[in-house]
Amino acid sequence: MFRRVGRFAVHRPWVTILAWIVAAVALGILAPGLKSTTDQAEFLPSHYESVKAGKVQEKAFPQDEQAAALGVFKRADGGKLTAQDKRDVAKVAAGLDAKHYKKISKVVTNEKAVSPNQEIALANIYSSEKNWSDKDVTKSIKSLREDAKPLLKGTQLKLGVTGQAASNLDAEESSGDTDAMIMMATLVLIIVLLLVIFRSPLIAILPVVIIFVVASVANGLIGTAASVGGLKADASITPILIVVLFGVGTDYILFLLFRYRELLRNGEEPKAALAEAVARVGETIASAAGAVIASFLALLLSTMGMMKAMGPSLAIAVAVTLVAALTLVPAVFSLLGTKAFWPSKAWKKTPKNRMANGVGGMVSRRPGLVAALSAAVLAVLAVGAFGFKSQFDMESQLPEKLESVQAMKDLQKGFSAGQADPSTVFVKSKDGKPLDTGSLEAFRGKLKDVKGVAEVSPGVPSKDKSVVQFSVITKAKPSADEAIELAGGDLRDTAHKAAPQGTEALVGGTSAVLADIENAVAHDYKVVFPVAGLAIMLILGLLLRSVVAPVYLMIAVALGFGATLGSTVWLFQDLKGEDGMLFMLPIIIYLFVVAIGTDYNILMVARLREEVRKGVPPREAIRTAVAQSAPTVASAAIILAGTFGVLLLAENSMLQQMGFAVAFGILLTAFVMAMLLVPTVTSLLGHKAWWPGHQDAPREDPLVKAEYGGTHDAPSYSGHR
Structure with a gap:
């Protein structure tokens, strides 16, 4: 299939390119844009108490x-x-x-x-x-x-x-600057690194242009899905969408270009080499993209609308990137031929790659030692993950210089921090009959006695007097851990117990919403992680036709996940002294590092399988696979890590944590797992790694057969020279 796709794109480049341009322009003009929302209650399902309280408020106090x-x-x-x-x-x-x-x-x-x-x-x-x-x-x-x-x-x-509206304004303006900064830094980084790798201005610029076209199509499809299909997509995903499109897009383009250049060095004609490159790495790219898409779609099982919105949106972006890598990229490069590498002549010569060959030799000679050391490094770093502490105070992540942040600090010098955004407690008549406000004074007194409550306003009845509302001012800031624990714990428990007979008490407000989000996240950890892991294992199993390989690959990935989270905890909590970490960080690491980072494991194992199928002895296949794949993996990982790493330039601590975690995790995945741990474990397992299939059985390679007249005695098609 991939060979047919490659041939079509290469031999009908203008048709392919025109189709993409039409799609990009049409969607850019016609598709609706993404809207911003910071109402966290929108992201919770209706069975949570804070959402029920919000609905009671809308019905009982519509003009409130x-x-x-x-x-x-x-x-x-x-x-x-x-x-x-x-x-x-x-x-x-x-x-x-x-x-x-x-x-x-x-x-x-x-x-x-x-x-x-x-x-x-x-x-x-x-x-x-x-x-x-x-x-x-x-x-x-x-x-x-x-x-x-x-x-x-x-x-x-x-x-x-x-207050809430002022904080939303400051966050929106701050993130607007951040989006522009992230876009600019990402572009500069990708262009500079591609220029260093290929020494060609065209190859430095073309991927960026291609990804802009892909971004236009992806954003249009996401906006259309949000408007027509009911997908809850939010403009807050823009910074993540930028780095995903540019990071993943550059990865797939590099996978294709490195193999294209390798085939050119083996004497293939440009168009034939490009079509064959799609055939050779198409399955790898599709499998890698499939793992990412499956992981993102696992977020549909989340109880949080924020995650449900993020998952499909990013999955659409990756799917569009996959199609572009297999069609638009080969079409563009088929028009340029070898001129794409101008003015460099390096594409004609096979580089010595001393470092890559050295790593390949070390891995093949000492697989047991390398596997043990690399696993030990990951295990030691993973220890820090046990100190992870979730933080739900999103406002504390905003830059200190913002007016809303400074004004909140001033407010706390004279008032309780909860003054800016009180919690609300509703007492609702179960039979719809009017309530006696005076009889609820005892209820109000019970609320005032709760530790952490600064003040409770007198009850305000609804128009039909079937609902009475109390405003509860907490001593702590509404988004602080103490207020969240209070709203989801003692305040809620006291309100439920003290509610008069025939009534129902509901606690709402920002603190209560965040308490429910905390419960939702705990649920998501138990559901999303296993489902995403199983999806990746299934894709690996289908690619490798093996039961054993996906198991040890996922064990390696789990070690990488722990090492990434642990390193981030040590840096931000222990060294920088922050109170806690972004509550979504484990899910973000799992999905971005595990899913996207698995690209490199897939590339390495697929290349290893390709070498073994040619009849190359296992140790030599390991050495060749690592030596040939290391430059691709290293280049792609550095660019991808760099695109996420630019988030460290943001003033928002939440984005800094996300940027470091994903960037560092990608580097660990590439340089420790993909280059060292995975190939050495595969080498140690030998034939067992491919059980119950026979993926290591020698197969006829049409290119090798054409050149050498056979496969078993032929030199490795892409082997070390």
Whole structure:
């Protein structure tokens, strides 16, 4: 099949290229874009309590206005607020309220909105819009910040705006800069590395151009799936989508180009060599992409919509990249022929590759020692994984310089941290009859007694009085571990037990949502990991026609996963002193390092099988496979690790952790697993590695037969010269 695909693309290049251009332009123009959302409740299924509480709120308090943001006032000198300062606070709040911002209903303050220590005053910025990441709301917050500057002139006050809408605005603007930075750094890195590897400006630029076309098609398909098919795709996946498309795309292009160059060196004509290169590595690329796609699709089993959205979106991107690698890439290079390598002449000569040959020789001579040492290194690094601590405080990952972060710190100097975003407790009548608000004072008292609760507002009844709402201000910041544990534990337990007979109590709000997300993630670890692992094993089994090889390959991958997570924990928790790690990090490592990193294991084992089938003795096959594949694996891994590594340039700690973990994991997979551990274990197992099939049985190679008149006594088709 891959030989037919290769021949079609190579001999009908303009048809292939035109089809891709039409698809890219059409989807770029017609497909809807991805929307942003930071409403975590959207990403939870309906059976979680925080989601139920949100639905009760929508039904019982449809016009309820909540503080989308908070204006935090303080004196410029940090002192206590004077009587004049308090009048100025009221004047500024009134001035902002008079602006009538879109979807901001009012900006209000009062005498009670001054902290007990008299250092901080607050102004509530109310909105009836439930989605505080709404574009109009965040634009209004941005305008409000600007409009406050002239109002503050002549006063001793400073104003910072924080709260959910303000944090969403800052996160959106910060990530916008990050996306541009990641794109630029990724492009520069890929171009420079390809230029160093091939010493050809065309080969340095062409993959980037091709991937841009692929990105346009992939984004269009994802947007269409989100709009038409109900896929919950979110614009927050953009940074990950960038590095996946460029990283994986460059990998597959390199797999093809290295084999194409090798065939040219063996005397093949350019078009024949290119078509044969697709035939030779097509199955490897398809299997590698299949492993990645299957792993991403395993996220559909997640209980979190965030993961469910990420999985199919990235799977679509990888599928498009796979098709492009087998069609668009050979079509483009068939038009250029050997001119693609201009001005370098290196493609004509077989390089000495002393380092690759040295590694291949070492692996073949001392397989037992190399296997033991490489496994030991991975095992030692994996020890750090036991210290992993999840962190759900996404706001703490934002850069310190942002206004919402600084204003939150100022707020905490005078008020409880939960003031900006209170939890909500709803008491709902089971039979729909009106509730007596007065009789719920005892319930309110029980909530106030819960450790970690700073204040509980009096109950507010709904229009039909069948639901009463209490606002609970926690001492800790709503997204802090203490508040999350409180909302999902003591507060929820107390509310359930203290609810009067005939009523039901539900706890909602940011802290409760994050508590439910924590439970959802724990569930996902138990479901997604095994399913993704089994999917990869199945693909490996189909590729290798073996039961044994996929088992030890996945054991090696598990070691690599542990080593990657452990190294990241040691760096960020132990050395940098961070309180915890991104809660999604284990899943991200598993899917990106395990799935994408498995590409190199597949490439190595497939090449080893190819050599063994030619009748080459096992040890010599190992040496040749490692020597021939090492440059490809090393180049692809460095580029892929580099594309993820650029995330370390982001100011967001979450992206830094993700960038280091995936980049380091890819390098471990390539240089320790694919080049050392996997080939040595395969060598030690010998014929057993291919059980119950006979994948190591010599087979007729048409190219070798044509050149040498046979297979068994012929030199290795791509062997060491």
